[in-house]
């Protein structure tokens with residue numbers, strides 16, 4: 593029999609603060625609550641990549657010492673705040689911690705330069721708690737996302753010959769402005785990805801026409817975002833990534849956002865579905881702050 597997690601009441605006294613190196617232990621304890629396959633990132637990588645935009649929620653009243661009851665990790669991509677993780681300690685759920693953390697993100701996003709005008713995230717459609725929290729923060733469904741596992745053998749054995757005019761090459765900073773709009777990427781998304789350790793940014797080009805773009809993390813290994821102009825180009829882009837993959841890896845994780853036909857083409861070729869999520873967003877980030885008056889610093 594599973595016993596319910598005992599609730600620790602703290603009467604709504606939640607503060608939210610910026611994370612520091614000492615908070616790695618909080619991250620390490622709470623990251624598994626997301627139930628994702630990714631291994632918990634090691635301390636150095638967390639400190640470099642995630643800590644600067646991680647906030648810690650603390651609870652505790654009066655003389656009681658504050659204790660960490662949650663963390664939120666987000667990225668600011670120009671005028672959009674992308675919430676990547678939100679976790680509340682199991683014993684502290686449904687007491688406003690999630691709302692306090694999301695409100696704190698919204699406050700920081702509005703205060704950033706340039707100020708964020710919208711925010712977004714991905715959520716599992718059957719995650720009742722998360723859906724309730726995000727809906728409460730004013731977000732609505734925007735599109736569906738499929739995370740796929742593609743065996744490299746599917747790429748290696750493909751018969752299709754690449755069109756000789758299509759060139760696969762690294763996307764340089766000078767390319768960003770002409771790659772992002774047709775590939776439906778956020779303005780600044782490529783620059784933000786380029787700043788992350790070890791990422792490979794690869795594009796497919798036919799002269800001036802952009803046919804594909806992806807960001808590959810060989811250590812995960814995963815390709816996200818992953819965009820192609822036509823479903824048949826998905827394997828062409830993966831083929832271009834192949835030399836950057838660790839030879840010991842047998843598969844690559846690929847996240848397909850709002851391109852169901854691309855996902856279908858990869859599944860038909862031998863990929864399997866790892867996870868379906870819903871992308872939620874809102875252009876009323878400022879309203880979220882006004883609607884949820886909770887303490888944050």
Ligand SMILES: CC(C)(COP(=O)(O)OP(=O)(O)OC[C@H]1O[C@@H](n2cnc3c(N)ncnc32)[C@H](O)[C@@H]1OP(=O)(O)O)[C@@H](O)C(=O)NCCC(=O)NCCS
Pocket residue numbers: 625626677678679680681684685686687688689690691692714715716719720721722724725728
């Ligand atoms: C999702 C999660 C962060 C919510 O955190 P929380 O601290 O419990 O959220 P809050 O207490 O601030 O609740 C926010 C709103 O969601 C509602 N809510 C929260 N959990 C709920 C549940 N299980 N069922 C229904 N509604 C729920 C609350 O009632 C509240 O709505 P209200 O203001 O209208 O009353 C938490 O459940 C969690 O950590 N889950 C595991 C990790 C995870 O899945 N994260 C999300 C990944 S996308």
